[in-house]
Amino acid sequence: MKFLNVTALRIQNLTKMYGETIAVNDVTIDIRGGEFITLLGPSGCGKTTILRMIAGFIEPTAGNIFFDNQDITYVPPNKRLTAMVFQSYALFPHMTVAENIRFGLRMQKIPENEQQRRIAEVLSMVRLDGLEKRRPYELSGGQQQRVALARALAVRPKILLFDEPLSNLDAKLRESVRVEIRELQRKLNITTLYVTHDQGEALAMSDRIFIMNKGRIEQADTPVNIYKYPKNRFVADFMGTANIAAGEVVGYRGGIATIMTELGLFKAKAPGIMSKKVSVCWRPEDMLLVAEGGENVVKGKIMQSVYMGNCTDVFLNVNGRTIRAHVSKDTEMKEGAAAVFTVPAEKIHVMEGEPDAV
Amino acid sequence: MLSRKNNERLLIPLLLLPGVGYILVMIVTVLSMTVLQSFGFYNLTGESHFTFKYWMQLFDKQFVDSFLFSAYVGLGSSICSMIVCYPLALFLHAKFPGKNVVLPFIRIPLFVPALVATFLIINILDYHGLVNEILVWLGLIKEPLRMRNDQYALGVLFIQMWKNIPFQLVIVSSALEGIREDIKEAARNLGAGSFTLFTRIIFPLTISSALVAMIMVFIGTFGDYSVTKAAGPMYPSSMAVLMHTKAFMFQEWNYAACVGVVMIVAVIFFVACYTKIASIFTKSY
Numbered sequence: 001m002k003f004l005n006v007t008a009l010r011i012q013n014l015t016k017m018y019g020e021t022i023a024v025n026d027v028t029i030d031i032r033g034g035e036f037i038t039l040l041g042p043s044g045c046g047k048t049t050i051l052r053m054i055a056g057f058i059e060p061t062a063g064n065i066f067f068d069n070q071d072i073t074y075v076p077p078n079k080r081l082t083a084m085v086f087q088s089y090a091l092f093p094h095m096t097v098a099e100n101i102r103f104g105l106r107m108q109k110i111p112e113n114e115q116q117r118r119i120a121e122v123l124s125m126v127r128l129d130g131l132e133k134r135r136p137y138e139l140s141g142g143q144q145q146r147v148a149l150a151r152a153l154a155v156r157p158k159i160l161l162f163d164e165p166l167s168n169l170d171a172k173l174r175e176s177v178r179v180e181i182r183e184l185q186r187k188l189n190i191t192t193l194y195v196t197h198d199q200g201e202a203l204a205m206s207d208r209i210f211i212m213n214k215g216r217i218e219q220a221d222t223p224v225n226i227y228k229y230p231k232n233r234f235v236a237d238f239m240g241t242a243n244i245a246a247g248e249v250v251g252y253r254g255g256i257a258t259i260m261t262e263l264g265l266f267k268a269k270a271p272g273i274m275s276k277k278v279s280v281c282w283r284p285e286d287m288l289l290v291a292e293g294g295e296n297v298v299k300g301k302i303m304q305s306v307y308m309g310n311c312t313d314v315f316l317n318v319n320g321r322t323i324r325a326h327v328s329k330d331t332e333m334k335e336g337a338a339a340v341f342t343v344p345a346e347k348i349h350v351m352e353g354e355p356d357a358v
Numbered sequence: 359m360l361s362r363k364n365n366e367r368l369l370i371p372l373l374l375l376p377g378v379g380y381i382l383v384m385i386v387t388v389l390s391m392t393v394l395q396s397f398g399f400y401n402l403t404g405e406s407h408f409t410f411k412y413w414m415q416l417f418d419k420q421f422v423d424s425f426l427f428s429a430y431v432g433l434g435s436s437i438c439s440m441i442v443c444y445p446l447a448l449f450l451h452a453k454f455p456g457k458n459v460v461l462p463f464i465r466i467p468l469f470v471p472a473l474v475a476t477f478l479i480i481n482i483l484d485y486h487g488l489v490n491e492i493l494v495w496l497g498l499i500k501e502p503l504r505m506r507n508d509q510y511a512l513g514v515l516f517i518q519m520w521k522n523i524p525f526q527l528v529i530v531s532s533a534l535e536g537i538r539e540d541i542k543e544a545a546r547n548l549g550a551g552s553f554t555l556f557t558r559i560i561f562p563l564t565i566s567s568a569l570v571a572m573i574m575v576f577i578g579t580f581g582d583y584s585v586t587k588a589a590g591p592m593y594p595s596s597m598a599v600l601m602h603t604k605a606f607m608f609q610e611w612n613y614a615a616c617v618g619v620v621m622i623v624a625v626i627f628f629v630a631c632y633t634k635i636a637s638i639f640t641k642s643y
Contacts, residue, residue, distance in 0.1 A: 057543055077546045090544035094562045103558070107549030155548060 006033030007067050007158035007191050009054070014063035016049050016215075023049045025215035026063070033068075034189040036182065038202040041212035042238070047195045051161050054193065056080050067158050078107070083152035084161040087168065089144045091136040097123070097147050098132035104155035122150040125184060142173045149181065153188070160185070162194040166201060178205055199239050203227060211235050227283075229349055236281045236351070243323050244281045244351075249273050257350055263318050266296050268348035279351045284313065286347035287325035289339065296343040298323055305333035314339070389622070395615035402611050412612040416620070423594035425620065431511055431596060432580030432628070435518035436572040440530075443523050444568060447530040448560075468524045472517075476588045479517045480506055483589075506589050513589040518579050526571040533567030534560070562639065569636040573629050580628070581621055597621050 009031040016024040024046040031037050039047035052058045054065055056077030064073045072080055083104070091100050098119050105115045123129050126146035136144055145165060152160060162181070166174045182205045185192050196202055202209045203223040210220045211234075219231040230236035233244055247261030257270040259280055266280050287298065300316035300323060311326040314333050325341050327333060394400055398409035450461065467475060482488045483505040490502035506513040537560060545559045579585075583598035590596060595603065597617055605614035 055543070055547055057546075076551075077543070078549045078551055082547065084544065084547045086540045086544060088538065088540055090538065090540040092541060092545070092559060103545070103550075104548035107554065151548070 006189055008033045008069075009159055009191055009193070010066040010069075011050065011054070012064045012066065014050065014053060014065065015061045016046070016053060016058065017061045022215050024053070024060070027215070027217055029210060029217070029220070031191060031193065033191050036185050036192045036194065036205060036207045038194045038196060038206040038209045039212055040196060040199065040202040040209050040238075041218075042197060045212040046215040047197075047212050048163055051084070051163055051193060051195050054159065055082050055084050055161055081155070081158045082161055083155050083157035083159075084163060085145075085148045085152050085165045087164040089136075089148040089165075089168075091144055091147055091151070093136055096133050096135055097128065097139070097150075100136070100147060101151045101154045104151060108155060118154050122154045125153065126150045126180070141169055142177060145169060145177060146180075149184070153184070153190075158191070160190050160192045162192065162196075164196050166196075167198070174201070181205065203239075211238060213238075230281060230351065232351055233279060233281075236349075241284050241324055242281050243284065243287075244279050245321070246277075246279050249276050249278055256345060259350065263298060263321065263323070266343070266348060267345045268296075268350050269346045270350040273350065273352065275352045281349045281351055282343050282347050284324040285311070285326040287323075287327075287341040287343055289325070289327050289331065290342050291340070293340055294342050296345060296348065298325075298341045298343065300339060302333050302335050302337050302339050304335060316341075392615050392618045392622075395612055396619050398612060403609065412616050415613060416616045420594070421600065421617070424597050424600040424617075425624070427511070427586075427590075427594040428580050428597040428621075429624070429628075431514055431518070431582065431586060431590075432576045434511075434515050435522060435579040436575040438515055439519045439522045439526050439575055440568060440572050442519065443526040443530055443571070446523070447527055447534055448556075450527070450531060451534045464527065465524050467521050468528075470521070472521055472582075473584045473588070475521050476517050476585050479520055480513070480589055483513045483516060507591055509591050511586070511590050514586050517585050517589055518575070518582070521585075522575045522579070526568075526575060529567050529571040529574075530564060533564040537563050565639045566636050569632050569639075573632045576628055576632070577625055580625060 009029075011027060011029040014024055014027045015022070027046075027050060029037070029050075039050060041047050049058065053060050056072075056075060060073065064071050066072065067080075092103065095103065101119045101122060102115055105118060110118070119132065120129075123132065126149055128143060128146055128150065131139065131143065131147075136147070139147065145168075148165070165181075166177055169177060178201055194202075194205060203226075206223055208220060209223055209226050211218045211226065213234050219226060219235045221229075226235065227239050230239060230242070236242040236244055245261040245263045245266075247259040247266065249257050250260045250265075251258035252270070252273055255269060255271060257268050257273050257278075259266045259268060259278060261280055268280055293299065298316065298318055300318035302314055303317050303322070304315040306313040306315075307329065308326075309329065311329050312331060312333055314325045314327055316323045316325060316339060325339075333339065391400055396412055398412065399406050446464075450457065450464075470478070480487070484490070485502050485504065485506070487505070489505065490499075493499045494502060505516075541563075542555060542559060545555050550558065581598050582596060583602060586596040587599050590599075597620070601614045601617040601621075604610040604617065
């Protein structure tokens with residue numbers, strides 16, 4: 001099965017207000033056909049509201065939604081040909097697995113023999129063959145999640161929507177299911193919008209990530225770019241752990257900016273600097289434990305070291321600020337001892353603008 | 359000194375006593391005595407001995423009419439109440455202005471005792487009651503209608519509905535509230551319109567509760583005494599009225615015991631039928 005007519009999705013100036021509260025604030029998103037997009041952000045940022053507006057469950061206050069240039073903003077949800085996989089799976093408890101999948105097919109008036117064929121096909125796709133006659137309560141969380149996915153895929157939707165579908169699964173299962181979802185999406189080439197607050201999920205699955213905050217898109221880019229080059233302090237903080245220091249550009253030569261920060265002098269690779277006030281940002285795993293200082297030195301006292309299994313997370317006190325560094329799991333980091341780290345210039349990302357603004 | 363094992367042997371029956379003791383004393387004893395009395399034992403007057411005599415006397419026309427009348431009132435009340443209750447519950451499930459004011463008013467009959475409700479409604483349904491007065495005044499009827507003590511027990515059905523609709527409403531409303539919003543959204547998302555959403559999702563998920571509500575009303579109304587005595591026809595009487603008359607007016611306690619046993623068995627039979635219907639509905643979806 002391959003979705004030949006991939007649908008592009010355009011959200012234009014979408015706004016949703018509840019009284020005086022703005023849930024979604026003038027959001028515009030363009031999604032190419034077959035793309036896997038993730039809306040990522042903290043609770044209450046408006047990501048699920050966008051998803052529900054696309055599905056037609058709520059009407060926008062302003063703006064439009066297009067499927068392949070066709071305005072579907074006010075089309076009722078049962079006529080949109082989207083399929084959503086819900087956080088709680090939303091399986092019909094009084095129906096068997098097969099009946100759950102058949103439901104959407106019946107609504108589309110698919111002939112009986114084709115229904116049977118599709119049920120078998122999607123069940124095989126999600127590796128649930130033989131469980132057709134089970135009821136949802138007879139399935140594990142992971143199996144229920146896969147039935148919900150099979151039910152959504154069976155109707156061959158224009159857009160596949162996921163609303164935090166893995167949040168009820170345990171960590172191990174979450175990892176394996178997210179790989180399965182991504183594989184299926186690639187195989188079927190179906191336009192997919194995925195909502196989550198889990199950065200790991202977003203990084204692992206998406207073609208592009210849209211980071212949301214307070215109803216707005218903060219940054220939209222590929223997972224690599226979002227992680228390596230966060231646009232502002234919110235994105236840097238939200239996408240994993242980041243060390244951020246406000247500073248002022250004191251020199252710029254050959255694509256290298258020299259920045260005086262509260263933690264000391266830093267040299268960072270920067271293609272072009274437009275403002276004097278900046279913030280520098282780097283990841284804990286980019287810090288190198290050294291015996292002596294050099295360029296981009298971070299000296300501090302070890303406050304705490306936490307064994308993480310794959311590394312040790314070190315909390316340093318540097319001029320009263322907490323800086324985090326990841327060192328090899330075998331390195332002994334004694335609490336109270338002094339430690340010296342350096343950060344390679346190419347690993348330091350410069351975020352422009354006033355520190356408070358970024 | 360008792361050993362630990364002996365202590366445990368004593369402890370288990372003691373722990374079971376509140377539950378099992380209640381069942382034995384209050385339920386098993388009472389039911390057993392009724393059954394035994396129907397076979398001639400535990401006679402309050404005369405000799406006690408085993409006999410089928412009372413059962414042989416039971417199935418006369420008066421008893422059959424009473425049984426059919428009680429079944430009619432029980433089924434009629436539970437079904438008619440549900441016919442009003444279900445759409446009302448669906449309506450009240452929706453959000454609308456003033457819902458919080460409407461709901462407490464609808465629940466008022468829950469707090470009114472059955473006999474009080476009967477007298478309140480008799481005033482409305484009586485020969486010179488409010489309904490007849492209005493109908494005559496409007497010119498819709500020439501003479502007042504007989505709605506109390508009538509042969510079709512319309513007054514009884516009306517009173518039972520008045521009393522039981524709020525009760526059924528509580529059960530059906532909680533079943534409706536229990537359907538998660540995302541399940542309804544999933545159905546709509548997969549292409550279901552309002553009618554399909556109701557027939558394929560909401561109705562199957564609430565039918566069990568609706569049937570439970572009907573069973574509860576049936577049990578209460580099938581064995582009702584006060585409402586049928588006050589507002590029911592002179593003949594036939596309900597099973598409860600017949601039982602009371604036989605026992606207290608004619609001192610036929612064994613006959614009354616037979617009626618009691620039939621009532622218990624009939625209720626169990628009707629409950630089994632309802633349960634079967636519920637399982638058929640659930641399976642068919």
